[in-house]
Amino acid sequence: MTAPIIVLVRPQLGENIGKAARAMLNFGLTEMRIVNPRDGWPNPSAGPAAAGADVVLDNAQIYDTTAEAVADCEHVYATTVRKRGVTKPVVGPDGAARLMHSETGRHAILFGREASGLATEDVSLARHILTVPINPEFGSLNLAQAVILTAYEWSRIGREAGEGSDLVQPTAEDKLLPPAPQIELDALIEHIENMLEPRGYFLPKGRAEATRRTLRSVLTKPGWNHLEVRTLRGILKTLGRDRRD
Amino acid sequence: MTAPIIVLVRPQLGENIGKAARAMLNFGLTEMRIVNPRDGWPNPSAGPAAAGADVVLDNAQIYDTTAEAVADCEHVYATTVRKRGVTKPVVGPDGAARLMHSETGRHAILFGREASGLATEDVSLARHILTVPINPEFGSLNLAQAVILTAYEWSRIGREAGEGSDLVQPTAEDKLLPPAPQIELDALIEHIENMLEPRGYFLPKGRAEATRRTLRSVLTKPGWNHLEVRTLRGILKTLGRDRRD
Numbered sequence: 001m002t003a004p005i006i007v008l009v010r011p012q013l014g015e016n017i018g019k020a021a022r023a024m025l026n027f028g029l030t031e032m033r034i035v036n037p038r039d040g041w042p043n044p045s046a047g048p049a050a051a052g053a054d055v056v057l058d059n060a061q062i063y064d065t066t067a068e069a070v071a072d073c074e075h076v077y078a079t080t081v082r083k084r085g086v087t088k089p090v091v092g093p094d095g096a097a098r099l100m101h102s103e104t105g106r107h108a109i110l111f112g113r114e115a116s117g118l119a120t121e122d123v124s125l126a127r128h129i130l131t132v133p134i135n136p137e138f139g140s141l142n143l144a145q146a147v148i149l150t151a152y153e154w155s156r157i158g159r160e161a162g163e164g165s166d167l168v169q170p171t172a173e174d175k176l177l178p179p180a181p182q183i184e185l186d187a188l189i190e191h192i193e194n195m196l197e198p199r200g201y202f203l204p205k206g207r208a209e210a211t212r213r214t215l216r217s218v219l220t221k222p223g224w225n226h227l228e229v230r231t232l233r234g235i236l237k238t239l240g241r242d243r244r245d
Numbered sequence: 246m247t248a249p250i251i252v253l254v255r256p257q258l259g260e261n262i263g264k265a266a267r268a269m270l271n272f273g274l275t276e277m278r279i280v281n282p283r284d285g286w287p288n289p290s291a292g293p294a295a296a297g298a299d300v301v302l303d304n305a306q307i308y309d310t311t312a313e314a315v316a317d318c319e320h321v322y323a324t325t326v327r328k329r330g331v332t333k334p335v336v337g338p339d340g341a342a343r344l345m346h347s348e349t350g351r352h353a354i355l356f357g358r359e360a361s362g363l364a365t366e367d368v369s370l371a372r373h374i375l376t377v378p379i380n381p382e383f384g385s386l387n388l389a390q391a392v393i394l395t396a397y398e399w400s401r402i403g404r405e406a407g408e409g410s411d412l413v414q415p416t417a418e419d420k421l422l423p424p425a426p427q428i429e430l431d432a433l434i435e436h437i438e439n440m441l442e443p444r445g446y447f448l449p450k451g452r453a454e455a456t457r458r459t460l461r462s463v464l465t466k467p468g469w470n471h472l473e474v475r476t477l478r479g480i481l482k483t484l485g486r487d488r489r490d
Contacts, residue, residue: 023390025383051385094401132397133404138270140296145268145393152377152394156339159378196480198488218476222467231463235441239484243443 004100004107004154005031006147007069009122012038012114016143018049020111021056023148027155032060033069033108066110066122071183074105078118078126079146081139087217090129093149097157099128105178109150114143124216125182127223177225184229189219191236249345249352249399250276251392252314254367257283257359261388263294265356266301268393272400277305278314278353311355311367319350323363323371324391326384335374338394342402344373354395359388422470429474434461436481 006024011017011034021032034041041062050057063069070076077096078088091099100107109130112118123129132141132149141149179185193202193212202208224232251269256262256279266277279286286307295302308314315321322341323333336344345352355371357363368374377386377394386394424430438447438457447453469477 022385026379026386026390028380053383053385092401093397133400134271135273138298140267140298141271145271145390148390148394149397152338152397155378156337192480196483198490199483199486200489201480201483214476215480218467218469218473221469221473222463224463224466228463228466231459235437235446235460238441238444238446241444244445245443 002106003029003031004109004150005033005073006151007033007035007066007108007110008037008143009035009066009069009110009118010038010113011111011143014039014043014045015049016114017043017060018046018051018053018057019144020147021046021050021053021060023144024151025053025056026148027151029151029154030056030059032056033063034060035063035066035069037062038113066125067182067186070108070110070125071186072106072181073108074179074181075099075103075107075128076126076182077107077109077128077130078123079109079111079130079132079150080118080123081131081134081141088127088129088221090131092131092133093153094157096128096130096150097153100154101157101161103178106181111143111146120213124213124220127179127220177227179223180226180229184226185220185224188229188232188236189216191233192219195236195240247351248274248276249354249395250278250318251396252278252280252311252353252355253282253388254280254311254314254355254363255283255358256388259284259288259290260294261359262288262305263291263296263298263302264389265392266291266295266298266305268389269396270298270301271393272396274396274399275301275304277301278308279305280308280311280314282307283358311370315353315355315370317351318353320344320348320352320373321371322352322354322373322375323368324354324356324375324377324395325362325368326376326379326386333368333372333374335376337376337378338398339402341373341375341395342398345399346402346406356388356391422472424468425471425474429471430465430469433474433477433481434464436478437464440481440485 006020006029008017008020017034017037024030024032037043046057047054110118110122110126112122130150132146134141193215196202202211251265251274253262253265262279262282269275269277282288291302292299354375355363355367357367375395377391379386438460441447447456
């Protein structure tokens with residue numbers, strides 16, 4: 001297991017990026033990725049708010065799209081305040097941390113922009129929804145607070161599991177192949193979309209986006225590993241061939 | 246057990262008092278006490294920073310000394326960053342939360358002023374030291390963050406113990422639609438096999454059985470539900486059609 005990557009999706013204020021970095025480093029997280037920050041990068045407001053967590057900001061990677069930011073990750077979590085028509089398993093910060101400590105591969109946690117959260121297409125990239133269970137009558141977590149609770153749980157569960165000591169026995173799950181990196185899944189989805197498109201699957205146009213989301217969701221759920229994705233690509237290639245009889 | 250009382254000892258900035266109130270209410274804590282706030286009380290900077298958690302500020306009680314603030318409490322915790330000449334049991338936010346949920350009586354948690362933390366005489370009032378285990382090379386928790394981690398754990402441990410059922414529960418995976426009955430999965434597999442067969446997918450014959458097993462295994466892993474299987478059947482039907490272009 002490796003420490004999770006914190007992905008800030010289209011953040012607005014540099015100050016909040018800095019605060020998120022500070023929150024991360026308190027619990028030993030150092031890898032930050034930023035998708036399309038509103039005010040560009042580097043952002044002069046980020047440094048002062050990081051209160052010394054410069055190493056996180058200095059190493060932050062910038063991406064144009066969320067899909068690119070998680071392309072090399074096997075496990076993607078979308079942080080949302082409310083469950084919206086949830087079709088994915090929902091976990092709290094503690095449940096997510098347990099998954100991160102037990103499943104091999106790279107874990108990325110998506111945090112949406114301050115004002116509006118994650119877009120639906122960001123959520124569609126994820127296999128799990130991460131929701132902090134808060135007071136239903138007063139839910140007001142800011143970005144850095146959501147990040148710190150997640151980082152805190154990652155650290156806490158790690159201590160609980162006694163990592164760092166070589167007493168930890170690999171579990172059976174550790175020995176399974178991890179899910180394929182997101183880039184392989186994307187290629188699979190693209191492959192099947194390219195076959196479906198000319199056959200009118202995405203018509204009428206007005207529903208095309210929702211249909212694509214459903215398709216992605218169905219194919220994201222399995223967490224297929226590299227070999228399984230390769231098998232499926234082979235199946236698609238075969239289906240693209242003419243019948244022999 | 247009752248919810249803990251958050252005691253801010255000689256806080257400096259009204260803004261931080263407001264942020265602490267906001268952090269508390271997110272996890273259902275409403276009782277704040279303030280010892281000798283530097284800038285008096287009420288403080289006009291507190292309200293805006295509370296972001297709607299006015300009920301906490303409106304009911305905050307003001308005291309001259311820490312001893313008076315905790316006079317009616319059975320359990321007092323002193324929050325410190327470092328353990329200093331510790332002669333008291335040290336707990337983390339999770340350990341403290343377990344005590345709060347298991348021991349009757351009123352629990353108060355002391356948080357020191359932003360710049361300097363708790364004074365030695367404040368700590369002496371406490372039976373437990375509460376320390377958030379942070380990165381030894383970067384410890385930089387602000388007041389509201391220390392409060393939110395404590396409040397979060399109180400809420401989390403309460404849910405774990407089956408209390409506080411009015412907080413939003415993360416959906417358990419088992420509340421999602423269950424996997425489709427095997428008969429639907431079989432029909433899906435048969436459908437795809439019937440499309441693959443005439444295209445030579447199961448050749449050479451000697452490997453056909455192993456190939457079928459792999460195919461079944463890949464399609465069984467997801468645990469697709471009834472709706473997802475129906476979507477996939479639709480996709481297969483579409484793939485069986487001729488291209489329109």
